[in-house]
Amino acid sequence: MSDLLTLRNVTKRFGGLVAVNEVSFTLGAGEVVGLLGPNGSGKSTVMNLISGELPATSGSITFDGTDIGPLPPHRIAKLGISRTFQLVRLAESLSVRDNVIMPLAFASPHVWGRKARRRADAALERVGLGGQGDMAPADLNYIDQKRVELARAIAPDPKLLLLDEWMAGLNPSELRTAIELIRGLGDTGITIFLVEHIMEAVRELCPRCIVANAGSVIADGPTEAVLSTPDVRRAYLGEAADV
Numbered sequence: 374m375s376d377l378l379t380l381r382n383v384t385k386r387f388g389g390l391v392a393v394n395e396v397s398f399t400l401g402a403g404e405v406v407g408l409l410g411p412n413g414s415g416k417s418t419v420m421n422l423i424s425g426e427l428p429a430t431s432g433s434i435t436f437d438g439t440d441i442g443p444l445p446p447h448r449i450a451k452l453g454i455s456r457t458f459q460l461v462r463l464a465e466s467l468s469v470r471d472n473v474i475m476p477l478a479f480a481s482p483h484v485w486g487r488k489a490r491r492r493a494d495a496a497l498e499r500v501g502l503g504g505q506g507d508m509a510p511a512d513l514n515y516i517d518q519k520r521v522e523l524a525r526a527i528a529p530d531p532k533l534l535l536l537d538e539w540m541a542g543l544n545p546s547e548l549r550t551a552i553e554l555i556r557g558l559g560d561t562g563i564t565i566f567l568v569e570h571i572m573e574a575v576r577e578l579c580p581r582c583i584v585a586n587a588g589s590v591i592a593d594g595p596t597e598a599v600l601s602t603p604d605v606r607r608a609y610l611g612e613a614a615d616v
Contacts, residue, residue: 377402377564378423378533383432385418392418394588395432400533400566405559407579407596408568411608415588416568417459420537423566424456425449437532450479453532457539461518463510470506473497473525480529496528497521500554516547520554527558534558536567540574552577572600584608 378400385393393415400406410416421427423434425446434442441449455476463472473493477484484492494506500520510518519539526534540551552574559565559578569575575582575596582599584592586608592599599605 375402376400377404377437378566379433379435380419380423381433381435383419383422383434384430385415385422385427386430392588393422393429396585396588396590397432398583398590398593400564402532402564403562404581405555405565405579406567407575407582408566408585409570409575409582409605410585413587414585416585417537418588419585420456420535420566420568423449423533424454424535447479450476450529451481453481453529454535455526455529455531455533456535457519457522457526457537459538459541461515461522463518463521465510467510468506469497469502469508469510469513469521470494472510472521473506473528476525476529484529492528493524496524499527500524501550516543516550519543519551523554527563531563533564533566536565536569538568538570540569540571548574576600 376399381397382395383393384391384395396419408416408419418427422429425444429442433440436452436454439452441452470493473496474489477489477492497503497506500523502517502520502524510521523539540548543551555578579596581594582596583590584599584605591604591608592602
């Protein structure tokens with residue numbers, strides 16, 4: 374397995390607050406890895422640093438052989454990184470299909486016109502929304518809006534997919550659907566890095582997980598082994614948590 378993403382001693386400061394503190398890890402091509410930790414542990418900040426939403430204060434981030442630390446989000450997207458956000462961010466004035474077409478402007482190579490329409494429809498089909506491209510996002514329920522966001526992320530055919538609590542807020546039935554959907558994406562060979570609090574999803578999807586606390590990595594390894602370590606139980610799951 375070749376290395377796809379490497380963070381080396383990455384730090385992010387907001388004034389006197391150190392949100393990410395000398396974080397280092399590597400993701401191999403084709404891995405599905407969970408990023409866990411309590412609220413405020415720096416998980417979303419790590420996602421923002423990788424996707425270019427935020428610049429690192431120090432350290433380096435290398436993706437597929439390219440130093441992406443200095444690059445803006447649209448340049449990083451062209452290299453093959455897509456993401457979702459904690460809150461669904463759809464353009465309500467556009468159709469479902471046009472929401473999915475938008476990021477294709479940042480695909481490499483660019484995709485326009487009928488080809489973009491076909492690519493968007495294929496992505497919608499892949500997430501279970503085939504035939505619904507003409508709908509308005511506001512007319513969809515919550516999980517289907519999340520599906521649109523996922524379709525938008527996979528339409529450019531990324532090498533790395535970042536999922537920031539994409540399964541949050543789903544009921545048990547929706548969660549099962551979501552797990553199977555993400556599992557299917559992982560089976561295609563795409564690298565997936567997901568922030569998640571739902572242990573059922575982490576156990577089923579992630580052979581490996583990384584745990585952060587107070588901005589630092591405190592564990593990295595096989596999921597079951599990591600979840601059973603005392604440091605993780607104390608920091609994230611609680612001393613007596615049933616994990």
